Amino acid sequence: MRRRSFLKTAAAGPLFLNSSEIFAQEFDLIIRGGRIIDPSLNLDTVADMGIVNGRIHRIEYEIGANASEEVNAANKILMPGLLDIHAHYGQDDQGPHICLSDGVTGWVDAGSAGADNIEEIVAVARSAPQPARILLNIGRRGVIPEGDTADMSLANVEVAKAAIASNLDYVVGVKARLTSGVTANDIIVIRRAQEVASYFDLPLMIHMGQSDSSMASLLAELKSGDVVTHMYAPPPNAIIDERGRIFPEVLEARRRGVWFDVANGRTDHLRWDTFDAIMATGFWPDTISTDGFSTSRSAPSVRDYPNVMSKFLNFGMDLSSVVAASTLTPSRIFPFLRDKGTLNIGAPADIAILELREGNFQFVDNYENVRYGAYRLFPFETILSGRKVPRA
Helix, strand or coil: CCCCCCCCCCCCCCCCCCCCCCCCCCCEEEEEEEEEEEHHHHHEEEEEEEEEEEEEEEEECCCCCCEEEEEECCCCCEECEEEEEEEEEHHHHCCCHHHHHEEEEEEECCCCCCCCCCHHHHHHHHHCCCCCCEECECCCCCCCCCCCCCHHHHHHHHHHHHHCCCCCCCCEEEEEECCCCCEECCHHHHHHHHHHHHHHHEEEEEEECCCCCCCHHCCCCCCCCCECCCCCCCCCCCCCCCCEEEEEHHHHHHHCCCEEECCCCCCCCCCCCHHHHHHHHHCCCCEEEEEEECCHHHCCCCCCHHHHHHHHCCCCCCHHHHHHHHHHHHCCHHHHHHHCCCCCCEEEEEEEEEEEEEEEEEEECCCEEEEEEEEEEEEEEEEEEEEEEECC
16 A cells, blocks of 8 residues: 555645634633644644634634643644444443543444333433433344344334433434344334334434345335444445445435444454455445444454544545544534534534554454554544543
């Protein structure tokens, strides 16, 4: 692979200044000298950032003012806070804090709980330091070893509707796991899940890969705004055929507004040969997500959100596109994230500061296959609502 120098300063683009602030003033926080990358603004430049009352107040080459606190971000990258739309941080109280210190300033728990245990996950999301919501698993007991809907009675439409109705402030969608053995009949399950999601005008997220039904038949059940997660899952029933071509039904689904998400995870969801074939077609992910837990740092295939981003940086995508798939695009999928994913003046000061190191880094797929890349993003600082977050 041709080596690329991401550490060089990009050509300075236009800066977004608060025109009324042309004199020195006191800031709550100034982040100095970082490379600011924000695809929402087409911005890639080295500058200072001033924060007042939890919001971004000024971006300028050099802010000649004082601040209550400063962060030296020289040779670091500032980007909007990372948004993880497929995670399982709601399974314990530590998950939200661990991912926050890795740069995640908004997340969605993707179906850990069903109607029978939704209160436990909602309680964690409600107490999380950053904005957090959940997808309700159509299986009423959530993710269970014996299979969420291996017993079809667990895919109960009316029970799921009642659970969402009681938690409309925290449920932002429905989740259906469609792997063979997890469900007794994936077509019936996806239709029941869609019935629930459509009733509340919410998106449906489907877990694909190793399903009994074809990819085309599953996609036919999806509407605009729905999400296909684990998009790099290998055959059977991947998004590519045996010759490595994207199925036309996949392309049509994207055209009608279905999103395609990474959800790296630990098992079965990403294999390097399938990854390479999909990336070679130019069918890049809309969103990067981890499928992470509070214990993911001990999982070589995940580690943290910046590690998952680094896979795409090394093996197919440019840095701006990786940042967009981790910030801007996720903010467009769920309404509670709509004011995130940007560093525009007046936006909430939710910021991930990452260090991009050059070296020889190991990256692992879900099948213990190892490859090496020249670049790795590491968490450096997280700013949430204008305040530094302790490293967990």
